Amino acid sequence: MFDTLTLQKQLVEAALPSGFERGVGKVLAELAAPFADEVSSDALGNVICHKKGTGDKIMLAAHMDVIGFMVTFIDEKGYLRFETIGGHTPAFLHRTPIRFENGLHGVIMCENWADESKKNLNDVRLNSLYIDIGAGSREEAEKLVSIGDVAVFSGEPCEQNGMVLTPYADNLVSCIVLLKTMEALKSSPYDLYFVFTAQEEVGLRGAGTAAYGIHPDMAIAVDICGTGDTLSQSDAYLDVKLGKGATVKIRDASLICNPQMVEFLRKGAERASVPYQDEILLSGGTDAGSIQRVHGGILSGGVSIPTRNTHSPREIYSLNDVEGAVKILVSSLSE
Ligand SMILES: [Zn+2]
Structure with a gap:
């Protein structure tokens, strides 16, 4: 079974900035392959893992590039x-x-x-x-x-008291969430695309390209979000806390989630009896912001991992929130 800290160490070692993320893409493609019917990549370096089904197409996106x-x-x-x-x-x-x-x-x-x-x-x-x-x-x-x-x-991930301290929680932790979701998902009525996207940190570039190619009916971006429980004044009105559950995104600076997707993910969380937090992120965006605007528009939402000290060499997230995110996704994709 995939272990979060082990994967975090493996991915941090392979991580490179936007535009140079092919190494980590290769590692992710190998880890995901046993759980996908088909793994491919495109010119931007997005890694696309297709788990075939007959229903609506859902694209899940987690960016694998780092700052x-x-x-x-x-x-x-x-x-x-x-x-x-x-x-x-x-x-x-x-x-x-x-x-x-x-x-x-x-x-x-x-x-x-x-x-x-x-x-x-x-x-x-x-x-x-x-x-x-x-x-x-x-x-x-x-x-x-x-x-x-x-x-x-430079820095080694470590775990203490159920929390992981590491460079590049953003967004390797969400790549881990996708892997764990692929591993845990028994069956789904949907046609699923798990996409590890390129160049998010320089303007959500890879995800839009991948979504254009896949043309999904719905999309879910998995990313980190800031928390309101730090001593930073700019976080003061963020109603998200570390360790209190993964979030269902309502809006951030890159998109206003389609209410249908907020409902879809909340229902998934409730079916699985997993606590979740409502996320309104005042600054910063995610892949869903570019996915939502391709073709005639794609229903888009997000699930995030609450993370302190974002874009610092010591970001902090909770192992419980990772498990919660996986449960929300597995439950949402199962029915
Ligand atoms: Zn991110």
């Missing part, structure tokens, strides 16, 4: 300048350990941090940040890394 960094310039001293991939706040990146695709490690530092930190932290600019890989010159650095190379947060 990260791309080297843009190597200076005389051997320090690297970079561009971000996906949503980062530059000031938060100071002193962040990172790992390149080839296994090289580095740390993001900020020039003149003493001056920079006196500013409003939102004003800290990306161009004051650099990556230190321990090289002493451009020649030395160029032996280790090239312009265009990509990097991710």
